[in-house]
Amino acid sequence: MPGVGKTALVTRAAHRLAPDFPDGQYFVELHAHTPGQTPAEPLDVLAGLLTDLGVDPRFLPPTLEGRRDLWLDRMSCKRVLLVLDDARDHAQIEPLLPAGGRCLTLVTSRQRLTALDGAAAVPLDVLDSDTAAELFVTLARRSPADLDPAAVGTIVRLCGFLPLAIVLLAARLAQHPRWTITGLADELGLAMDRLDELQAGPRAVRATFTMSYQDLQPERQRLFRLLGLHPGPDIDIPAAAALADIDIPLARTELEALYIDHLIDETQPRRYRLHDLLREYVRVLAAAEPADTRSRAVDRLLDYYQTTAAAADRHMNRRTKSRPATTTRAGAVQAFADEADALAWMRTERDNLLACLDYTATRQAHRALDLTDRLANLLERDGTWPHAADLHQRALATAQHLGDRPGEAAALTNLGRIRELTGDHADATDLYRQALLTFREVGDRLGEANTRTNLGIVRRLTGDYADAAALHRQALQSFRSLGDRLGEANTLTNLGTVCELTGDRISARDLHHQALALHRELGNQHGQANTLGNLGNVHLLTGDPDAAVELQQQALTLFRKLGNRLGEANTLGNLGLVRQSTGDYASAADLQQQALTLFYELGNRLGQANTLDNLGLVRQSTGDYASAADLHQQALLLHRKLGNRLGEANALDNLGLVRQLSGDYTGAAELHQEALLRHRELGNQRGEAEVLNEIGDLLLKIGELPNALERFTEALAVARSIDSQLEQAHALEGAARCRVGLGDTATAITELQHAVETFRRIGAPEADVAATYLATLNHNAPPS
Template sequence: MSVPLPAGDPVVGVLGPLEVTVDGNPVDLGGPRQQVVLAALALEANRPVPVSRLLDIVYGAAPPSTSRVQVQICVSALRRLFAEHGCGDDVIATRSQGYALQVPDTQVDLRRFGDLAAQGRRFRDERRLDRAVECYRRALAQWRGPALDGLVNPLLRPAADRLDEQRISLIEDCVELELELGRHHDLIAELTALVEEHPMRERLHGQLMLALYRSQRQAEALVVYRRARRALVDELGIEPGTELQRLEQDILTGNARLDPPEPAEPPRTGPAQPAATGPLLPVPAAPRLLPTDIADFTGRAEQAEAIERHLTGTREDRTRLAVPVLVASGMAGVGKTTLAVHVAHRLSDRYVDGQLFIDLRGQTTRPVDPNRVLERFLRVLGVPGTALPETLEERAEMYRHLVSGRRILVVLDNANDEGQVLPLLPGTPSAAVLVTSRSRLAGLPGTGHVEVGLLDPHHSVELLTSVAGPERMRTEPAAAAELAELCGHLPLALRVAGARLATRPQWAVSQLVERLGNETRRLNELNHGVLGIRASISLTYDSLPEQARRLFRRLALLDFPHFSGWVAAALLDQPGTAAQDVLDDIADAHLLETTGSARGVHSQYRFHDLIRAFARERLAAEEPVVDQGPALARALGALLCLADAAHRACYGVEHRDLRSDAPRWPVPERLAEELVSEPIAWLERERLSMLAAVRQAAGAGFTELSWDLAQQAVTLYEARGYFDDWRETHTIALDAARRAGDRHGQAVLSYSFGSLFDAQRRFSESRRFLDVALDLFGSTGNDAGRAHALQHMAIIDRLGGHLEDAMARCRQALAIFQRAGDLVYSAYVLHNLAAIELQAGNPNEAHRVLTEALDLSRRGGSRRIEAQVLYRLGETHLHLDEPLSAVDAYTAALAAVEDTADPIGRAFALCGLGTALLRAGKVDRSETTLREALRAAATVGDRLCEARALLGLGEFDLARDEPRAATAYLRRALELFRDIGTPPFVSRTLDLLARAERANLPPADA
């Protein structure tokens, strides 16, 4: 009997070679990679598969940089295949973070197999053995061969092996029932083939021996035993198990227990257990203590699958794991209990001897004592009160004895710590334990873990819809999405919001959105009947030690999107290690979430929006105002201390004359060194915190902290081209400095604004700010500040063709830096002087100046300035017609900018190297390098570098006699050079363009 399948839709098969048919016609599934993607989706049919999982399956531990794009291409190709066969374009649906293969369960052989097997187990438990065997055989008929046969993929193989294990286990279960029904004659041929295919499975050997014995073939049954023993000894060096040995002995003695059972056998409630000592124990009942499953359970497919996989592994897994235990942990209100109960109900068919459940009330002031839990469990297992032992140890022993060998699922909800859980663990691997807790309970040995996080936006709206009703969500979809966002995608908050809407049919969804928009009232609004966010979070907060509660409150002072251990150290004014421990205590209680993939000192944490609102309530209620300002100043000062260190690590020098007197909280030296060992990477991680800190410092009246943080962040903004952040932080800080009358701050920020517009090649605006900076530095007597402004103005003069002005300003700046003994910035000014000499047609003088600059930059320890000097040296060698020397210099510059993670410097170095390779006759490498330079320039948004790369490509096409192509590049370059305002480059481009256009003219006699 087969399961009827609707026509016109894809039928997917994984139980054998991967196969898809439509209306009985096979679909050509394309190449191996495409098939691997489809197989991964088919194994999880109708459940989302994250892209990260697909990347792991397709590419393993070392995916190429294009891996995500390649997977997207595979998905698109599969969608086209399905569409070409008339299946529509929604067979593979895009889900949050991944994809899902959407086909009815009846169209997937794996799902049909699972459903029929589960139906068979239900009939077996009801002792309707004929119906059970019928379902088992229909389930086994779904198989066409080994799972995913012929598909070679090491990361899909374990899943295929698990399916093959399920198949052979079901065969054994089916044969067991058929033997019980007296069908031993019919099974001999099948079992003979199976023991040949699976020579290590003792149960199959035993079943064949029994079938032969009952068919009056005793001698053959004993031959099967000897073959099985020889195989086990030869292959594994072990004797057969006690069950098989006992079966052999019973066959030799003709034990009556081997006779076929009576046709009708009364239902069994479970095996009787002998008592060891004390009163006779009862035959344990099959308890069913699970709470009602949630009718509107939403999402969580990945976590549910992980829990099931851990608790119901193969027999070999069970032996290795002993009692399978899994802890599902997460923050308050995230839905741990809902998930656990739902999965427990899904597993109830497997754990036929019962399911135990208890709320351990771990986050209350009085968690449930394990002794009381054992009293309850023993009573529901049939132990009368008069037989209950007194001590915890004795009750735990009796409990383990009663559930020994039984297929029981124990759900321990809301556990406080390991000590509450350990006495409640069964002793044999036939049972399984599912624990929920706000902590990971890492002290439980051999335990699996699943982190229960927030719902994605789609499932958040789905949960709201199921609680509040579909009509309102359909009529206000934008408001529904905003409501889910305001609830922080936290299931408890979503349920409260949905319940409020359900009980107020006159409300529009947008009304509740408006009420939740005020953060100070949000926790009050998210309260309905027995449901409430504040109460849920309070239980966890109250259970924390005092030091952790203090840090939790003080973290709410900060507007940072995330924070690391050094923030905790500053807020508590304690050493880094001690503060990190306190921070981890808060994270372990799931009042903070970890974010990103960084480890160690770079680990980052963040508040969930609703928990931040709760923390701010506690801050206002419990933290003295007199302590709040200093704590905030310490955190901002620590950030500034680390930003200083990152700048030093990049440039090898400190801009002391561009700093403020704002107090730096001294981050311990070793910790600071470890944090900024890769300075640009650290600044990148703290980028959003820097922006928030500048704004918060300005608002709190910490003016110097505000502008100093802004100008130190330029180390990152300049390297990565974050011009919007540069402008925003400086606008905020400059307004604060003007309000406070801080002339030094105004001077530094005006100079930095000039640098910003210089980097954007907006020279007229840059000059305006630099003029202001010069005046302010002059009025405050800050000569070093004037020197910085002068050398930037010299760059603008040079690019504008005003070489005499540029030379004069450079010499002024150089004199100031030399008097101060500043090696690094003396080298930088010399590098600019060399550029002026080149432009003036003096390459030999430029080479002399650059030799001095290179020595100073290396003695000063600034790899970044060294890279710029090397770049200019390459340019000088080109002017001296020494292209091979230029290639060497540009190659060294490229290595230096890659060391310092400077993408703009990399674009310029590639541009110079491409031109040098062309002049050296290395044409193929030249084109590749110039095209890479153009991509790099476009990525970082540097128009000058983009124009120079276009100029180089134009020169390249002229060299290979392709004037038409050259003209296109040169015209684009000319437009950019004119827009930027760089006459020397305009002139050079016009010369090359004239050559290209002359070459485009037809011959005179044409």
């Protein structure tokens, strides 16, 4: 590109190579981009070269062909180094090339001279940061005491690491001994036009760029100027076609030409970007365009991104959206074969879409609302969630300002989903309830059904299973009446999960199978992956780890095919739990570590915290209590940073289990009690029942039978209030063991019979152990 240091490099190379070419070294300036000079003609260049070789000017052939032949003849037996600097094109340099195999020609050009036979292309990029800093410091001529590494780093970054810009700025600093490097960095950072600062005498970065721009054809100049209107970091062919209002083949041709001229870089196949300083240069050119020309071009570009994002979102969304896409004037819109294809486009264009969103936020509010909604699914999957929350909060404020009630409902829903993902269940519930009221006001039944589903998920996460089931059943009825089969499938899955958590694993399995069949009919691979994972969880809980592994592997394959890294991470964690249940602790730890790595890469701190807890459980199983405690402590701290009180309660409970296994019964009791308090504050009755049973187990272990029986009785009452059959069975079994110790075997046998029946009804593997204990009691019981 202009200013990258081609001439400096070739001059350095020529000096070092000179001893290898004893018959002469020639440096020819071809002036393709020299201000005030016309490009050199091969006829004239050959005249100078031949004269230097001793040919009498009076006897020079008059034609280009004649001079070329004479030049080739004179070079045929010589070892000569020829440097052709700043070449315009192939036609300018081909007559000048020596034919002898002992000669070497070095050519510099802003064009990619791909048609030269036998040439080895050496593309030059800008400098790396360390080399750029070294160049600046060397030319600035300042003592080490005057150097500020941070300021130098800022300067070379603002110079775009372009050698010419660095050389010019360093020369200015060298001419002003009273200037400081820090002051220069601040001045450059505040400059309205950096290119004005990057000049020294007749040499200037802007002039260098202008020479290349002036060589372009008028239509190519127009596209180059319009690139300055793009708010994002790079552009592909369809977007360029929309921006310039030209067809795809022409856009491809023009972008390739700009690439050949080194005015844009190719970052990926058929994706292009401007160097920072060239971007600044072209923005100045674009600003000179008439206002209506700029406005129409930007609108075409935004129409393209918005409409294509809506098309991609339709493939990616896990539920049917009730908010219609804003009407645009986009012409050609990309088509997507499936969800994976759509997600790949969204991820590739993520930075551009976010840049368009920021651009429209203060200029085209209605467009910004729609675009935020179209990006919600991508932001949910890939994060970061704090940034997503900021964007949805901005959309909410915009919708309220505009009085756009459907837009307000969508923003409330999207923001609620992010709060849900970060564990802020109270805020999520409040946002969903506001969304539900808004959907009712505008008569949006689909929006109501989706929001009931969201509320049901939050109620499930807080352990209020009765309310969760009621909300999902209401949503299911609505989806069926609306004919929304995707909503129906998702709700069947959610109901299945509630049944799974309450211990009704047979119903859970049936509901998940219904959901899976619907997702397959719809061709919804994401829904299939989620449901396969849920079925795998059910099979694990019912004591069938082989089936659980098979189902989780199917889910993992689908998530990877879809490029859904969040789903992949969750499934790896689930596979780890299966391996742990079978005693394969090495595989379990490896799978959890893979999941943890993915969560870190995604910036998903909730996933990190949960996986740290799961890793702690693996370490517990291997007897490495110190590591287990450390992992649970990390999870606890992370949950507290997130404000996730449910995760905090679970981590406290797991720490209590470690203390109990380590023999620290007092410490264990304190941690269990703290976890119990958190669950009660949250209204999480399932968590409350679980911890009461664990406290009962601890008290039973240390021989405090009356207190243990009291805790099991409390757990039974709570479990019955939420219809958690699994925790009911655990409480009945624990109470029976207490009663045996207290001498009430008859009551113990009755309670244990109920426990075994419940375990078997829900398909719980605990049934066998409880049944064996019951048989022992019956055998030893005195005859009635």
